[in-house]
Amino acid sequence: MIRLLLRRDQGTDNLIIPVLISLVVGFLFRGVGVTESTGPLFDPGNNNSIWFAHVFSGWALLLAGMIGSHFWLRSPRLHMALPLSPRTLWLVRMGAICIGCGSMLFMLALINGVSFETGRGLHAIRSVWLGALRLGSMFLLMLMLLQLPDPRLRRLETTPWYIVYTAILWCFGALILLLGPRSPWLAAPVAVIALLVGLRIWRHLPRAFLLVGTEPEDVFTAPAAVPSTAAPAAEAATAADLPRRFPRSGASRKLLHGTLFRLMHNHWLGWLFITLLAIYGLVLTIHYDQGNDLVLSLVYFFVFAFGSHNQSIVRVHPVDAWPISRRLIFAHAFWPLVIPYALGAGCGVLIEQTKARPSTMVEFRKGQVATPYEFREIAPDGVPPTIGSPWGETHTPRGTPVLPWTDVVVYDPYEIGENSSRRFAALQVDRAVAAVHGDPAPDPSRYIEPAVGAAEEETVPGFDLEASRGRGSDLRAKTFALLVALFTLLEVPFLLLGTLSADRRALDWIRSRAVMTGVVAIFALVGLMLASSLVSGARIWAQAAWLMISLRRLAEALPLSVGQFWLVTGLAVAIGYLVLQERFTRLEASLFLVKKKQQDDY
Amino acid sequence: MTVLEFNDIRRAYRRGENVLDGVSFGVGAGEVVGLLGRNGAGKTTLIRIAMGMIEPQDGEVRVFGMDPARDPLEIKRRIGYVSEEQTLPGFMSIGDLIRLHRGLFPDWDDMMAEGLCDRYDLDWDKKVKTLSKGQARQVALLCAVSHKPELLILDEPAGGLDPAARRDFLETSIQLLNETGSTILFSSHHMSDVERMAGRVVMLHNGKVLLDDPLDELQENMAVAILPHAEGRAAELQGMPECLGVRDRIEGLHTVLRLDPARARTAVEDSLGVRDGRYDRLGLEEMFIEIAEGQS
Numbered sequence: 001m002i003r004l005l006l007r008r009d010q011g012t013d014n015l016i017i018p019v020l021i022s023l024v025v026g027f028l029f030r031g032v033g034v035t036e037s038t039g040p041l042f043d044p045g046n047n048n049s050i051w052f053a054h055v056f057s058g059w060a061l062l063l064a065g066m067i068g069s070h071f072w073l074r075s076p077r078l079h080m081a082l083p084l085s086p087r088t089l090w091l092v093r094m095g096a097i098c099i100g101c102g103s104m105l106f107m108l109a110l111i112n113g114v115s116f117e118t119g120r121g122l123h124a125i126r127s128v129w130l131g132a133l134r135l136g137s138m139f140l141l142m143l144m145l146l147q148l149p150d151p152r153l154r155r156l157e158t159t160p161w162y163i164v165y166t167a168i169l170w171c172f173g174a175l176i177l178l179l180g181p182r183s184p185w186l187a188a189p190v191a192v193i194a195l196l197v198g199l200r201i202w203r204h205l206p207r208a209f210l211l212v213g214t215e216p217e218d219v220f221t222a223p224a225a226v227p228s229t230a231a232p233a234a235e236a237a238t239a240a241d242l243p244r245r246f247p248r249s250g251a252s253r254k255l256l257h258g259t260l261f262r263l264m265h266n267h268w269l270g271w272l273f274i275t276l277l278a279i280y281g282l283v284l285t286i287h288y289d290q291g292n293d294l295v296l297s298l299v300y301f302f303v304f305a306f307g308s309h310n311q312s313i314v315r316v317h318p319v320d321a322w323p324i325s326r327r328l329i330f331a332h333a334f335w336p337l338v339i340p341y342a343l344g345a346g347c348g349v350l351i352e353q354t355k356a357r358p359s360t361m362v363e364f365r366k367g368q369v370a371t372p373y374e375f376r377e378i379a380p381d382g383v384p385p386t387i388g389s390p391w392g393e394t395h396t397p398r399g400t401p402v403l404p405w406t407d408v409v410v411y412d413p414y415e416i417g418e419n420s421s422r423r424f425a426a427l428q429v430d431r432a433v434a435a436v437h438g439d440p441a442p443d444p445s446r447y448i449e450p451a452v453g454a455a456e457e458e459t460v461p462g463f464d465l466e467a468s469r470g471r472g473s474d475l476r477a478k479t480f481a482l483l484v485a486l487f488t489l490l491e492v493p494f495l496l497l498g499t500l501s502a503d504r505r506a507l508d509w510i511r512s513r514a515v516m517t518g519v520v521a522i523f524a525l526v527g528l529m530l531a532s533s534l535v536s537g538a539r540i541w542a543q544a545a546w547l548m549i550s551l552r553r554l555a556e557a558l559p560l561s562v563g564q565f566w567l568v569t570g571l572a573v574a575i576g577y578l579v580l581q582e583r584f585t586r587l588e589a590s591l592f593l594v595k596k597k598q599q600d601d602y
Numbered sequence: 603m604t605v606l607e608f609n610d611i612r613r614a615y616r617r618g619e620n621v622l623d624g625v626s627f628g629v630g631a632g633e634v635v636g637l638l639g640r641n642g643a644g645k646t647t648l649i650r651i652a653m654g655m656i657e658p659q660d661g662e663v664r665v666f667g668m669d670p671a672r673d674p675l676e677i678k679r680r681i682g683y684v685s686e687e688q689t690l691p692g693f694m695s696i697g698d699l700i701r702l703h704r705g706l707f708p709d710w711d712d713m714m715a716e717g718l719c720d721r722y723d724l725d726w727d728k729k730v731k732t733l734s735k736g737q738a739r740q741v742a743l744l745c746a747v748s749h750k751p752e753l754l755i756l757d758e759p760a761g762g763l764d765p766a767a768r769r770d771f772l773e774t775s776i777q778l779l780n781e782t783g784s785t786i787l788f789s790s791h792h793m794s795d796v797e798r799m800a801g802r803v804v805m806l807h808n809g810k811v812l813l814d815d816p817l818d819e820l821q822e823n824m825a826v827a828i829l830p831h832a833e834g835r836a837a838e839l840q841g842m843p844e845c846l847g848v849r850d851r852i853e854g855l856h857t858v859l860r861l862d863p864a865r866a867r868t869a870v871e872d873s874l875g876v877r878d879g880r881y882d883r884l885g886l887e888e889m890f891i892e893i894a895e896g897q898s
Contacts, residue, residue, distance in 0.1 A: 252705025255698055262693055318689050320655050323678035323706055586671075588656045 002092060005079065009096030011069030015103060018065050022104040025061060026111030027530045027540060055135070055177050058108060060276065062139050063170060065101040067268045071146060072156040075209055080154060086205045094198070097143060105136055130184035134177065137187040141194035142173045144201065151201050154209030158268075256324070260332035263315050274340045277301060281344025286351055301341055302491045317589040326585035333584075334577070358470030362432045367425070369414040369432045373541075374479045374548035382407030387415070393424045402546045404536035410545045429465070436473050474562050478555035479548060481565040485572040486551065492576040494522070496583055604628045604664075605753050605785045606652055611661035613647055621647050622658070623809035629787055631752075634779065636800030636817070637789040640894050643806040645789040646687070649757045652787070653683060665753070679707060682746030682754040682784070684739070686761035692731030696724050696741055700748075707749035715748040718774070736767035743771060747778050754778070756788035760795060772798060793887035803886075805893065812846070812893065817886075824889055825866040827857040829879040838874055847893045858884070858892045 006012055075089035082089075109132035146166060149156055156162060180186060265274060280301060316329055352358055363370040379385070379399055386396045395417040399409025414432040416425045430442035532538040555565065606629040613622040622644045629635050637645050650656045651663055654670030654677060663670060665677045690699060700719070704710045719726070722740045730738060739759065747754065756775070760768040772795055779786060779799075790796055796803065796817075803820055805813035813820070829835065831854060839848045839857045844866070849856040859866040863881040870876055884892065 252701055255702045256705060259691060259694060259698075259702060263691055266693065318691050321653060321678065321681075321683040321685075321688065322703075323675045325675060586657075 001082070001084070002088070005082075005084075005089075005092045006096050006099070009069075009093060010073070010076075011093070011096035011098075011100035015100055018068060018100060018104050019107050022061060022107040023111065023530070024526060025057065026108045027533065055174065058105065058132075058135050059170070059174050059177070061104055061108065062101050062135070064272060065104045066097060066139075066143065067272060069097045069100050071097055071143065072158055072162075073154070074147070074151075074156070074205075075154045077154070077211075080209060086154075086207070086209050087202055089209075090202070090205055094143065094147070098140065101139060102136065105132055105139070108132070130187075133184055133187045134190075137191040137194065138173050138177055141190050141197070142169055144194045144197040145169055147201050148197065151204040152206045152210045154211060257332070260319070260324075260329060261336060263318060264329075264333050265336050274336060277337060278340040278344035281341035281346075282348045283344075284341075285345045285348030301337075302487055302494075316587075320589050326587075327581055330581045330584040334580075352470070360465050360468050361436050361471070361473055361476065362429065362465065362468060364425075364429055364465060367418075368416055369412070369425075369428050371412070371414055371432045371436060372476060372548070373545040374476065374552035375414070375432065375435050376410050376545050376549055377413050378402075378546060378549055379409050379411055380407065382409050384409065384411035384413075387413060387428070389424055389427050391423070393421060395420050395424065400542040401536060401538040402542045404532040404538045408546070410542045410549065433465070433468050436476065437468060437471050438474055475552060475555060477562045478558075478560075478565045479552045481562070481569040482551040482555055483548070485569040488569075488573050488576045492579055494518075495580055603631045605631050605633075605666060606787060607662075607664040608648065608652075609662040609664075611648065611651060611658045611663060613644070613651065613656070613658045613660075620809050622651075622806075624661070625806065625809065625811055626661075627804055627811055627814050629753075629785055631785055632783055634786040634799055634801045635788070636796035636803045637787060637806065638793075638796065638803060638813075638890060639789075639806035644809050645806060646685075646757055648806070649685070649755055649787070649789065652755060653681065654678065679749075680752045682749065682751035684742045684746045684754075684756050684759045686758035688742060688757075690730045690738060690742060690745075692729065694730050695727055696730065696733075697726035699730060699741065699745060700726075703745045703748065710749045714750070715744060718744040718748065721774075736763050739763060739767070739771060743774060747774075747782075747784075750782050751784055754784045754786045754788075756786065756790075758789055758791065760790065760792060768792070768795070775799065793885070793890055797886050805890070807894065820889070821883075821886070823860060823862050824884045825859050825861055825863040825881055826884050826888070826892055827859060827866055827870055827879050827881050828854045829857060829870070829874075829876055830854050832876075835874070835876075839870075842869065842873060844869060847895070849892060849895050854879075856892055858889065 074093060075086060079089050079092075109128055112128050146169060147156070149162065149165075264270065316326075319329065361372060377384070382399060382401075384397045384399045386394045388394045395415065397411040397413065397415040399411045402408045402410055414428045414435075416428050420428075427442065433439065434441055529540055529543060533540050558565075560568070608628070609626050611622050611625040612620055614620045621642070625644070625648060637648070639645050647656065651658050652665055652670060654665075654674035657671045666680060668677055670677050694702070696719075700715055704712070704715070718724075718740075722737070722744070724737065724741065724744075730741065733741065743759070754775070759775075760771050763771060775786070775788075776799060778784065786799070788799065800817050802816050803813060804811060815823075828851075829839070831850075836848045836850065836855055839845050839855065842859070844859045844861050846858040846860055848858075857870075859869065861869060863883055867879065867881045870879055
């Protein structure tokens with residue numbers, strides 16, 4: 001029976017979904033180039049900022065997993081009728097949550113903890129596993145600390161205070177991970193403390209869990225309302241009382257907006273989405289690595305938008321009978337996702353502009369030039385052209401395969417060879433700066449006589465990146481505008497597919513199969529990308545780069561200004577919004593989905 | 603004047619499985635119509651179509667002469683709706699919920715809302731999620747009727763309520779009916795509720811309208827004939843135009859006929875030649891069971 005309960009628990013039921021998500025996140029980290037340029041995920045050997053980014057991502061994923069498994073439930077209501085003690089029920093729940101979240105962490109570590117090197121073949125990166133072990137033990141401690149309040153209750157009351165307590169605990173855990181010693185041995189005492197806390201809770205569990213009066217489920221057990229013998233309507237109310245209770249219409253409008261917002265977004269998943277979107281908005285504009293996270297940030301935005309959009313179809317049910325325009329409801333479902341993203345991006349811009357040393361788009365580090373992906377190039381025949389210099393020095397860049405079993409490679413035209421001279425490096429940096437910022441090609445005569453006394457680490461003879469600090473790039477802005485338009489064009493049909501699958505009118509077998517085909521095709525594409533990075537030299541980051549390069553080439557070819565590009569993109573987004581809005585206005589809030597959600601809330 | 607009109611409505615959730623299969627009937631102004639049917643007969647689907655929450659795949663629905671799919675707001679403003687499936691936002695206090703409804707409905711009657719609040723002894727500051735099921739239903743009714751709707755739609759409104767709460771709910775509805783003269787369409791599995799409220803009964807079975815008659819006419823002109831078993835008799839009975847269903851029971855064949863007992867006896871004796879049958883008048887509950895079972 002315990003095995004059956006474990007299998008059917010919210011934490012382990014549909015385990016494949018969180019595992020797939022962590023698989024995708026892990027591959028994204030690895031594939032988009034983060035791990036290749038910075039080191040593997042959770043590797044304590046990484047520098048502080050990288051360790052921060054990795055721990056933050058892993059920690060956020062574990063939080064999402066914990067929320068998804070409804071950690072506030074000590075026992076489902078139905079299980080209370082089984083001949084099992086609350087201690088057993090609680091252990092089953094905790095076990096299921098640990099299995100679910102542990103699987104996510106394991107997948108993340110697995111993807112990043114296995115490396116392939118020519119000559120060595122596949123081998124494990126031990127430090128990654130030790131890093132994951134630290135994360136796992138800290139997660140266990142957080143889970144136990146979150147279970148501390150009133151062990152008598154079968155369900156922890158998710159009051160605002162409890163949510164604040166959760167947030168503080170979670171941040172505290174992240175701080176310990178980030179600032180504490182990175183020794184893997186730290187996992188042992190943390191795990192011991194977690195077990196002691198767990199033991200304390202276990203000892204305080206009651207003989208039978210209590211239902212709390214404030215939980216929604218309890219309404220079925222509450223005493224029935226006694227019919228009132230109060231005076232009839234007209235006598236009971238006095239006209240003088242009415243203005244106090246019935247405010248002006250402006251207040252009711254505010255109430256309506258607040259109600260719709262809370263209905264759509266005021267739940268764990270909603271706030272998680274909003275927080276993450278704000279962070280990904282920030283990541284979009286604040287200086288981070290080479291700005292190669294544009295694709296990743298947008299992918300996250302649209303993934304969360306999709307999740308939230310599908311949630312809103314179910315959540316519309318309580319207000320479906322009210323005379324409220326569906327357009328208004330759609331706006332409340334949509335804008336709270338865009339606004340945090342935009343605010344995050346705005347904050348990023350503000351931080352960048354107020355920094356003492358603004359970032360550069362072109363960087364020179366570890367003897368290599370780093371540019372955003374879109375400034376790389378594609379070699380369809382698999383042979384990158386040789387880069388020459390006025391003085392005859394040459395270098396042939398390495399190509400990274402885009403797709404398996406094809407010759408197409410992505411290469412960096414500003415790459416510097418291991419044996420290249422400092423003059424060549426300077427030429428490459430200047431070329432990169434000119435390409436990114438749209439400046440004229442550098443004058444070859446500059447490199448004939450190398451500069452003397454270049455003391456700074458980032459300075460080589462003939463160039464100075466300080467001059468490009470804080471400078472924008474029109475071409476990059478245009479490319480980004482096209483990227484947003486492209487994602488909108490992809491996202492809108494995807495969202496429509498989601499609504500179609502939820503819509504019980506979609507009876508026609510062709511449409512039903514179209515939904516399934518679409519979903520299967522997307523998963524197949526992602527699977528194919530992941531598989532290609534495993535079985536061949538193709539890399540996901542190269543596929544992202546290939547997309548960005550194509551968009552940059554298109555941006556170069558179109559004779560439009562940055563403003564015009566954004567106007568076109570704005571138009572595409574507006575059309576997408578209207579299409580989705582029109583679909584939303586005619587969408588049926590399926591009773592099937594509502595009932596399913598009520599079952600999930602058990 | 604017809605307030606609500608269904609014309610050949612068809613609706614399915616799965617291919618080839620019509621929940622509603624050509625439903626047609628109308629509800630006139632001031633009428634109280636009880637919608638009956640077994641679970642899955644299509645009552646909720648029909649009501650949701652009237653509310654504009656879902657659309658039929660075929661057929662036409664008119665509420666106040668308008669199409670609910672095209673003018674949902676205008677229609678919803680003139681309708682009060684309470685459903686067993688309905689969930690009010692749990693995070694709202696009763697006061698906020700009432701204030702919100704006041705803003706949504708132009709004809710909101712503050713005095714009526716206050717009066718119902720006092721009658722039900724509702725605490726304005728209490729959150730909806732902390733209410734008992736009965737109290738939550740009372741709040742839903744308050745919100746549904748305080749704007750004096752022209753059409754009140756109740757979908758299993760008393761489902762899950764204890765007898766006292768159910769009685770109170772019905773009394774309020776009847777009182778409102780008397781005060782405002784609203785048209786009411788309600789579905790229920792409690793036949794006693796239907797007998798207390800409805801003037802007309804529409805029974806759905808397998809997605810079709812099986813009965814659509816005034817309640818007193820049904821009670822007058824409906825009989826069950828209990829006839830001895832015989833080879834092929836069930837088929838013969840089903841062939842009678844007045845037959846609504848035949849049930850094979852231990853004591854004999856239970857046959858529901860749309861005739862009063864005396865005329866039912868004559869009809870059976872004339873057409874089948876069976877003289878040893880027993881003929882009784884039917885209460886609404888027995889009628890429902892006999893017809894529903896006899897049809898399946």
